[in-house]
Amino acid sequence: MKIPTSSKEIIIFLKQFTPCDVSDSLNKHGVASGGFIPNLINFSPTAPGESAVGKAYTVLYAPKSDPRPAVKNAYIDSVPPDSIVVIGLPLDLQTTTAPYTKVNNAMYGGLMSTRAQYSKANGSVIFGRIRDLDEHNDLKYPVWSYGVGTSAPGSLLKVVGINIPLQVKVHGLSQDEEVITVNPGDYIIGDKNGVVSLPDDEQLPSVLEYIPKRVEADTKVSQDIKNGKPAAESQKFWRSKI
Numbered sequence: 001m002k003i004p005t006s007s008k009e010i011i012i013f014l015k016q017f018t019p020c021d022v023s024d025s026l027n028k029h030g031v032a033s034g035g036f037i038p039n040l041i042n043f044s045p046t047a048p049g050e051s052a053v054g055k056a057y058t059v060l061y062a063p064k065s066d067p068r069p070a071v072k073n074a075y076i077d078s079v080p081p082d083s084i085v086v087i088g089l090p091l092d093l094q095t096t097t098a099p100y101t102k103v104n105n106a107m108y109g110g111l112m113s114t115r116a117q118y119s120k121a122n123g124s125v126i127f128g129r130i131r132d133l134d135e136h137n138d139l140k141y142p143v144w145s146y147g148v149g150t151s152a153p154g155s156l157l158k159v160v161g162i163n164i165p166l167q168v169k170v171h172g173l174s175q176d177e178e179v180i181t182v183n184p185g186d187y188i189i190g191d192k193n194g195v196v197s198l199p200d201d202e203q204l205p206s207v208l209e210y211i212p213k214r215v216e217a218d219t220k221v222s223q224d225i226k227n228g229k230p231a232a233e234s235q236k237f238w239r240s241k242i
């Protein structure tokens, strides 16, 4: 399989695979988390058998009292095609246990999805609550978030940054708090299993190259298992050939 190089080709390529396939490759490349961003729920699904893929277009909300000025232009009117809209909060408004956010207002709603879809974005990931569940689903526009709500963001929050790194607080294995950074331009891959971020770095060509090989090997393992072979033996055999 030809390994893509332009971001357009990479997005088309990644749409053939699941976030699990991407995580397998990142694991193989030394990323223990596999790029998984935990605790997000897929409140509006992708089409069956499809992943939502795009480059992160990031938006940072903060309380209205934050000293930073509000961004003048509405973030939603500058969403680039083939992006995934990723909306976050400062670390001090995040929690490592449910509901993962201290903000009870929704940070995103159906009109935002309508505009994002019109601008040819491929999905939205909200590190907070969303509202208007039926509207995202009726649009068939994929959305992930930590939870749901009923109030709009404007009474509590303002946008203070667009296309800046977003920090996401999560619970770790050895530490109570770990921080994942989603950088603008990272590839975001999501489906019903969850959301993975894949950095656009020097390791990317190798990560992409491994994905179809590993999927092919696991297809062979599946056939073996159906024919009665022990799983561990078959996994070792086919994965060693990659």
Ligand SMILES: O=C([O-])CC(=O)C(=O)O
Binding pocket: 107, 108, 109, 110, 111, 112, 113, 131, 132, 152, 153, 154
């Ligand atoms: O109005 C808002 O600020 C959020 C919302 O409900 C929408 O995007 O539909």
Ligand code: NI
Binding pocket: 109, 110, 111, 131, 132
């Ligand atoms: Ni709304």
